[in-house]
């Protein structure tokens with residue numbers, strides 16, 4: 001997935017890693033339910049909702065733009081946004097043990113959040129503070145790095161932010177492995193699974 005392309009087809013993509021690649025932070029069981037059931041359900045529902053309408057054959061991004069802020073299109077918007085967010089989430093993660101460009105990340109973050117440890121702390125605080133289901137994001141907004149959170153289904157780029165990475169904080173993302181301990185899931189993902197190469201690429205670094 002290239003974030004700059006913004007031309008995502010309405011389909012369930014293959015994961016960019018194997019089912020056990022995120023263990024022990026995210027189990028194969030969680031991954032298979034999350035991708036094969038939850039993510040797939042958003043895709044299937046979206047296909048069903050747009051069938052026979054003028055949105056059929058549009059990209060996920062075009063559907064999101066066409067249905068944003070319209071009360072009668074809420075269901076289409078929600079499912080399209082969740083498809084987009086999940087695609088982006090999978091690419092925000094890398095197999096456990098992947099060598100990450102951490103020196104480059106520290107260089108990039110110099111003077112912002114104090115550095116990677118402070119960024120992770122602030123990101124975890126935002127992820128935990130998100131009330132109910134939603135997403136935590138690292139975004140570029142007006143050329144500044146920001147941590148953002150969105151409720152349920154919302155994509156940050158509709159507000160003009162450039163998403164760099166995201167962590168899904170819906171319960172289905174962690175409940176099988178962490179039960180109610182969202183903070184433990186978020187911290188483990190931030191420490192061990194974030195695909196910093198992807199974040200840097202999205203930031204144009």
Ligand code: MN3
Nearest residue numbers: 038168170173
């Ligand atoms: Mn999810």
